Amino acid sequence: xxxxxxDPMAALEQSSRAAAAPRRxxxxxxxxxxxLRHVTKRYEGGDVGLEDATLTISRGEFVFIVGHSGxxxxxxxxxxxxxxxxxxxxxxxxxxDLRDIGRRKVPYYRRNIGMVFQDFKLLPNRTVYDNVxxxxxxxxxSRKEIRTKVPDxxxxxxxxxxxxxxPDQLSGGEQQRVAIARAFVNHPPLLLADEPTxxxxxxxSIGIMQLLYRINRTGSTVIVxxxxxxxxxxxxxxxxxxxxxxxxxxxxxxxYAGGEPNTAELGAVLREHLED
Amino acid sequence: MKLGFFLKESMRSMKRNxxxxxxxxxxxxxxxxxxxVFIPVVQATxxxxxxxxxxxxxxxxxxxxxxxxxxxHVRQLITDNKDVQSVTYVSKEEAYKRESKRNPEAYELLxxxxxxxxFRITPKDPDDIDAIRNALAPTTPSGARTVVDPAxxxxxxxxxxxxxxxxxxxxxxxxxxxxxxxLIVASALLVSNTIRLxxxxxxxxxxxxxxxGATDWFIRWxxxxxxxxxxxxxxxxxxxxxxxxxxxxVDPLASDFALISAPKTMSLPLLGLLLMIAAVAVSALxxxxxxxxxxKV
Numbered sequence: 025x026x027x028x029x030x031d032p033m034a035a036l037e038q039s040s041r042a043a044a045a046p047r048r049x050x051x052x053x054x055x056x057x058x059x060l061r062h063v064t065k066r067y068e069g070g071d072v073g074l075e076d077a078t079l080t081i082s083r084g085e086f087v088f089i090v091g092h093s094g095x096x097x098x099x100x101x102x103x104x105x106x107x108x109x110x111x112x113x114x115x116x117x118x119x120x121d122l123r124d125i126g127r128r129k130v131p132y133y134r135r136n137i138g139m140v141f142q143d144f145k146l147l148p149n150r151t152v153y154d155n156v157x158x159x160x161x162x163x164x165x166s167r168k169e170i171r172t173k174v175p176d177x178x179x180x181x182x183x184x185x186x187x188x189x190x191p192d193q194l195s196g197g198e199q200q201r202v203a204i205a206r207a208f209v210n211h212p213p214l215l216l217a218d219e220p221t222x223x224x225x226x227x228x229s230i231g232i233m234q235l236l237y238r239i240n241r242t243g244s245t246v247i248v249x250x251x252x253x254x255x256x257x258x259x260x261x262x263x264x265x266x267x268x269x270x271x272x273x274x275x276x277x278x279x280y281a282g283g284e285p286n287t288a289e290l291g292a293v294l295r296e297h298l299e300d
Numbered sequence: 301m302k303l304g305f306f307l308k309e310s311m312r313s314m315k316r317n318x319x320x321x322x323x324x325x326x327x328x329x330x331x332x333x334x335x336x337v338f339i340p341v342v343q344a345t346x347x348x349x350x351x352x353x354x355x356x357x358x359x360x361x362x363x364x365x366x367x368x369x370x371x372x373h374v375r376q377l378i379t380d381n382k383d384v385q386s387v388t389y390v391s392k393e394e395a396y397k398r399e400s401k402r403n404p405e406a407y408e409l410l411x412x413x414x415x416x417x418x419f420r421i422t423p424k425d426p427d428d429i430d431a432i433r434n435a436l437a438p439t440t441p442s443g444a445r446t447v448v449d450p451a452x453x454x455x456x457x458x459x460x461x462x463x464x465x466x467x468x469x470x471x472x473x474x475x476x477x478x479x480x481x482x483l484i485v486a487s488a489l490l491v492s493n494t495i496r497l498x499x500x501x502x503x504x505x506x507x508x509x510x511x512x513g514a515t516d517w518f519i520r521w522x523x524x525x526x527x528x529x530x531x532x533x534x535x536x537x538x539x540x541x542x543x544x545x546x547x548x549x550v551d552p553l554a555s556d557f558a559l560i561s562a563p564k565t566m567s568l569p570l571l572g573l574l575l576m577i578a579a580v581a582v583s584a585l586x587x588x589x590x591x592x593x594x595x596k597v
Contacts, residue, residue: 105511128515135513145508149316161305162514206512 063113073099075269091266097249138207142219197228256280309522320498328534331487349469358421370451492586531583
């Protein structure tokens with residue numbers, strides 16, 4: 025346990041590596057966690073959120089969703105949270121058709137999904153500890169459970185010295201760590217992050233991405249919507265690119281920009297632009 | 301176990317949002333104070349108006365030569381009428397005593413007693429007075445009045461005064477009912493708006509709770525409990541202030557003003573209980589219902 029205090033990240037990685045080891049020896053069976061079949065989402069007023077999007081994400085994957093602002097990243101996230109319903113198409117999460125989840129069942133559905141936002145969305149009137157505890161209280165966890173789980177997860181996210189601070193007393197990176205701790209304290213099988221580093225400087229972003237990656241190594245499927253080019257290029261994970269609501273690229277171990285252009289290709293693109 | 305958690309949550313939110321909480325409590329307090337003063341005033345006024353209406357009476361003057369038997373017959377006639385509540389016999393002597401007290405000089409000049417024996421009739425409902433009159437002294441087709449019994453000389457109802465009393469009191473009653481209704485509507489709007497404002501400042505919090513997977517009632521209970529607590533505090537304070545006001549100002553004056561001592565006002569404990577229930581119910585309902593639109597995430 026003293027190891028956690030020295031370097032919680034390393035400790036988490038060690039433990040998760042042990043857990044994940046058998047999975048890496050033999051390729052994971054492709055159990056789909058998220059399935060979209062020809063999903064279209066049009067907002068009132070005619071704006072297109074998603075257009076005929078079809079994709080499958082398997083258990084344990086780490087996926088980047090990339091694209092410009094308005095390309096449909098956030099729409100996809102909101103659809104997965106069941107904040108809105110698709111206009112058309114079928115969505116399945118963990119094999120369950122989202123249309124079958126009634127309004128009253130939505131809260132129970134959401135407890136299986138951790139959600140991290142660009143603007144953190146912490147409860148301003150609660151301390152770090154209480155913010156994380158709330159996610160457990162919602163599920164009706166016992167006080168004893170909360171008292172053991174919350175300090176654990178806060179140690180793992182490197183926040184053990186900030187337990188009793190309020191969110192406005194924390195830096196952006198720390199707030200995002202609290203948000204991640206809250207999202208992960210239930211050990212949800214699926215973690216969604218919508219621009220988790222959008223408000224953070226590059227160095228802090230690396231820490232946040234490491235944290236997400238480590239959560240992925242414990243077996244949770246992680247979907248990150250981002251336009252952080254450096255991060256995507258560095259991590260080299262599966263990239264799904266959206267453009268005006270359509271899936272235009274789905275590539276394993278890819279870069280942010282499609283096709284991985286080399287210098288010559290880049291030159292050609294530039295020349296084309298100059299000729300226009 | 302859950303209740304403890306919800307109570308703790310509402311305590312926390314009151315501590316962390318003292319100003320909206322205070323505003324909600326203060327609006328309940330002020331509203332109850334106004335209602336607590338106004339409801340007894342309305343009751344006293346309508347009570348006083350009813351007292352005045354009760355003074356409306358019909359006089360039946362008897363002929364001077366009427367025998368005792370005839371007088372008894374007239375009394376029977378009057379008491380048989382279903383609209384009559386009570387009837388009193390006023391003899392010449394009594395009438396003379398009463399009138400000469402009111403205007404001693406005039407009656408001294410007269411020397412003798414010109415007043416007839418009479419019956420004074422109080423109707424069950426002041427509005428029925430004309431019906432009684434018509435029964436005792438029906439109008440002939442030519443327009444003149446006749447009487448149903450030879451012993452009756454004349455039936456008078458002091459028409460002008462009666463009409464004035466009846467219209468004035470009904471206007472007062474109507475005005476009071478309207479004012480009271482307006483005041484209650486205004487109070488409900490004030491309280492629910494204050495609650496809505498304080499909820500609006502916390503709508504983001506509600507949104508986050510929903511995204512974390514809280515059910516609607518898990519979010520709602522602390523808010524409703526908070527409203528109940530604030531409503532109860534406001535109610536208790538208002539009732540205490542009303543009590544102090546009653547003991548300090550109203551009670552010493554009560555002996556001098558008929559309006560205040562009017563017997564038909566509600567007793568203070570009952571009024572307090574009603575105000576308390578209203579305060580708690582309006583706050584709880586107001587917050588529970590206002591929260592609905594923020595729960596749609």
